[in-house]
Amino acid sequence: MTGGPEPEPEHALDPGPGPRPGHGPHAAPGHGPDADPGDGPGALHDFLRELTRFMLTFSGEGAEGVDRVVRGVARTYGGRAETVLVADGAVLSVTAGDRTLTSTVTAFPDVSRLDRAVALKEFVERVRDTRPPLPEAAAGLRRIETLPATVPRWARGVGIVLFSVGFAPAVQPTWYEIGTTALLAALVALLTVLSDRRPRLARVLPLLAAALVSLVTLGLLRPGQEHGGPVLIMLPALFFFVPGDLLSAAAAELVGGFLSTGAVRLVYAFVLLLQLYVGVLLGVAVTGTPTSALLDTAQDADLSRWVIVGSWAVFTAGLFLAFGVPWRLAGPVTGLVYLSLGVQAAGTALIGEVGGTFVAAMALAVAADLLSRPAGRPPRLVLFLGGFFTLTVGSLGLRALTSLAGGHVLHGFHDLMDFLTVVTTIAVGLLAGAALVPARVEREFPNGGP
Structure with a gap:
């Protein structure tokens, strides 16, 4: 998401009492208080x-x-x-x-x-x-x-739509899910593009987007139970804002010993998730929809396997446009998306969902780290992000909250436990993958430079 303008960093402070080095009557040439040495x-x-x-x-x-x-x-x-x-x-x-x-x-x-x-x-x-x-x-x-920017603003909006439509079959593999997602994601994309130059508005964009999607879904589309629960209809259009990556990154930093950064990311991720939750509830309140309708029942699949497989290519194209990834990286990024999907599917078939997710996260971490190491290769984050989104779990958190709000306590707590389990599984899998690849810090940055 687009953040606001960052505060200017403070000026350097020289700690400790006493005269500052390079100042005073015996200062070396070029190091007086008014000097600005280019290499000092x-x-x-x-x-x-x-x-x-x-x-x-x-x-x-x-x-x-x-x-x-x-x-x-x-x-x-x-x-x-x-x-x-x-x-x-x-x-x-x-x-x-x-x-x-x-x-x-x-x-x-x-x-x-x-x-x-x-x-x-x-x-x-x-x-x-x-x-x-x-x-x-x-x-x-x-x-x-x-x-x-690598793409114009309107193209970023197109990317958000493709990103959401490509993800929709992962929520419900139905043509109705794809069609409604295209409509709702277009509204979200328009709102996002309009907020690009309004930093204060961007801070509450998840709330506004969720309220808009909830109002249109519940007030205009009014999906019947044969189309799945309304939250499942809303989720793909809001996936651009779901902080699954932040949640797992926070868990990984906490497990890795970076307590302050992990805690801050965790709190921020939950704030974003709560914005989506409150936005959905605002739509419920305005339309007069009973909260009991928020149970996330799923419709029977009517998409072929090949459409589902191809949808991830649409998702990846949307990722490139929405996040400004250079097109020259299409091969490795798309490859890692399908690597994550394939490993997760195979692992789930062999050892269950939790084990499959763990192995997929570990394989993704190893592959992204190795591919990013040679000079001229893209950073690990860019290679990693698409594959990570295929494993993301933030949508489970939103489903858990809305189910609890609708009075479906057992269902909501089941989703909540799944959410916590998968967040931890992905984080630990990423750490395990990173541990398998030895660090090469000294080789990357020789002491004293080249």
Whole structure:
């Protein structure tokens, strides 16, 4: 989703009492209070501060990824960096020579433009290999931030529709589900595109989208029970906002020991989920629909297996348009989507749903990590995201909440337990997959640079 404008980072603070290094009557040339050395400690600190802010905002990396890259780039320039990270900020301390500078960085996470994440990985690789002057490196980072969108705004709306329609058969494999999703997703896409330049509106966009979808579904479409429960009709159109990726990423960070970042992501994911839940209930209240109608009964399938298989290609095309993924990555991203589906289907047939989901998450993590390592390859997040969405569990959370609100306590708690189980399974599977691939930090960032 599109986030609001991030606050400007604070100026560097030099901790501790006493004279500041490089200042006073015996300051070295070029290091006085009015000097602005292009390659001194201050320039390195300023560049790393902007790199940290950029990664927090656009890269989608967890705490471990941001810390690894910032430390590695600091070593490339002969310095040392330490970070204390939360999901939307960091404390950065940079040491170069005998001088240490510390500052805070704040940024609102936003992965709606994954082309920036691709450009960032390529940029970091160039910095590692060529170690350009710091002013040049800083200018390169600014150019990435101002890159024009890879697709026009209307095409992003088309992407949201394709993304939702491609996912619809995973909720109910029926032509009615596909048709209603096309209509409802078009309304969601229009609302999303109109909010792109209204950051304050974007913060409550899940609530507005859920209310709109609920009103149209319950007040205009009025699906009968033969078409499945109304929440199942609404879910594909709202899938763009369902925070399944945030929930599993939060669980993975908590299991991996990054308690602050994991806790913040977990709270934020639940806030997004609650916005969707309240939006659905607003539609229920306005249309006078009894809450007992929210039971998520499913319609019998009427789609062929090949239509269901092909729908994931439509879903992936929508992912590229909606999130701005460069088209040159269509092969590996689509391959990982079908890898996740195939492994999950085979694993479920052999060892059950939980085991199949665990194995699929582990296989996805290994494949994305290995494919992203060579120079010039896209970042792990971009390769990983499509496959992850096939395993996502946020829709289970919304179904659980609406079932409970409708008075279907046993059904709601069953969905809730499924939700918690699958979130944990995906998170642990991702960690297990990452553990199977040894880290190569020193090779990626040699001490002192090339």
